[in-house]
Amino acid sequence: MNIIEIKDLVKIYDDKKTVPVTAVNGVNINFKPGEFAAIVGPSGSGKTTLLNLLGGLDEPTSGEILIDGKQMGNLNSRQKIDFRMHNIGFVFQAYNLIPVLTAKENVEFIMHLQGQSKKARDKRSQELLEAVGLGDRMNARPGKLSGGQQQRVAVARALASKPKFILADEPTANLDSKSTETLLDIMEKLNIEENITFIFSTHDARVVNKARRVITIEDGVVVEDKER
């Protein structure tokens, strides 16, 4: 059973002023639960676009995305927000955290939106921050954390609502090699131990090496998809 099915996905950016750009051009990919997959490709190849479509942040021009067999295209914008909140965890390249909240509060944020009890939030946020190695920095605000630590908080935040999978668009792009390694080790550990599906895009060869499946796209087309 596939957790995600992408069928003939096309995204054409057309602002009616400049020439239309076909960022994703007929992509077909399936993901199974528990995958640890990297989407790689040169700059402008359509990685971010693909992940945005997958996360429901953008509308495809044509084609469809099924998550757990459900058509994403059938949801209205409110249902989509709700769907995202409950099913998808996001880690972005930057601006992941709310600067005025502590690490712990950031992790609890979505659980708050979901209306979970304080007890449940406390327990889960502590567990997750410990899992990403920040058990001692729970009350620090993002400004007091390093870039790598901030990305780890973002991973913990993405996991907090127990999503079906996590989308991470270049999560290590702003990190030095040491922080990159730590973050990937944590993601890998969570993937293996907790069976959490990760789909991330990257430029970075070291990150690619960690992935168990590598999907290469060029000019919006999948040119290679190999499991390792």
Added chain:
Amino acid sequence: MIPSISWKNIWRNRVRSLVVVTAITLGLVGGLFSSAIYKGMAERRFEEALTKEISHIQIHNPKYLENPEIGFSISNPAGLIDFINSQESVKAVSSRLKITAMIGSSSSNYGVNVIGIDPLKEKEVSKLYTTLLSTDEITEQFGISDPAELEKFQADSVGYYFENTRRNPIFIGEELAHKLKIKVRSKVVITFQDVQGNLTGGAFRVCGIFRTENSAFEQANVFVRQNDLIGLTGLEKGSAHEIAIFMNDVEQVSELSALLSENYPNLETSDWKTLEPTIAMMNEMMDVIMTVIIVIILLALGFGIVNTMLMVVMERGKEIGMLMAVGMSKLRVFTMIILESVLLCLTGAAAGIGISVLLIELFSKTGIDMTAFAQEGFEAMGFAAVFYPTLGVDFYIEVTVLVVLTGVLSSVYPAWKALKLNPADALRSE
């Protein structure tokens, strides 16, 4: 949690927020304090006019109001007075003779209203007798503390309310005393036409000099005993031109005046609003004017807040995009931004109202003394030259509501801009 985020967001740009808060604070202190001065002036004037000048209700012969001739008196006032006295809402009634006359001293003559009263009954209706200065007040107002001088001042310039003068006492205002160049115990002559149209008059001796905050009133009215006056007029004993009523509660005025108009259709019953329409209007307009002042101030501040909140939304575009991406609904984003603006405004309001309350409280005790600048100007218009600012709790509540409204209205456009953000675009790091 959203209110807490909004609150914390305010302090991300401390300087900018403090500038806005300070602007709101200063604007409100200015608006509230000046409103309190106006309100204090209006209330003081209202109080003075009702307790010392016009009382609550007056009854006249309608012809007298058109043309105040001595003959247009109220026929059989005794029955009317009994009827009024039997009303529970009435505190006191005084019947008055009121004649236009010339008053003359050795130096000059002036036209005045000579009002013939029963001093004891009049005391119940008008507080004019309380304006006779005590020794303490003389010391305070005129800086006289030497006991001998104090005594002399009191004997010459203050006097008594119809006491200590056996024959024909007359109670006059300070302004008139100045013009006539007379003191207590001075003799004045009153001249007027009696009922038959013959010139008549009498000599009176000043028993006391009253001081009000309305120099026009001080100059235009003198008081004598009804019994001393009636003989000169040729009117029947017990006649009255004016019946003045003071109520237990000003709210009961309209009820009684309606009753009187109904039962005495041949007489003209006028309530204080008819007698002093300017005061009635001032009383009603004051709240409107105060609200308008505050609204104008808030409107000006509102534009500043729109600007600030637009900057906030622009600066945090990516963050707002992220929040929407991870599951914050549009309604919540909207609320978060509106709340930030409202809390910002409320912070300013709290500071502004707090400072205003302190200032108003302080000056309502000490007064703001303008005598050095324009005592005569104010008193000529009937206003005290010392202001005692005052504001009701309801006005503070009204202002707080207006401030919240300003916060909401001035952030609607910025918040709407935030909703237009597409998370995918906002998050694209360029």
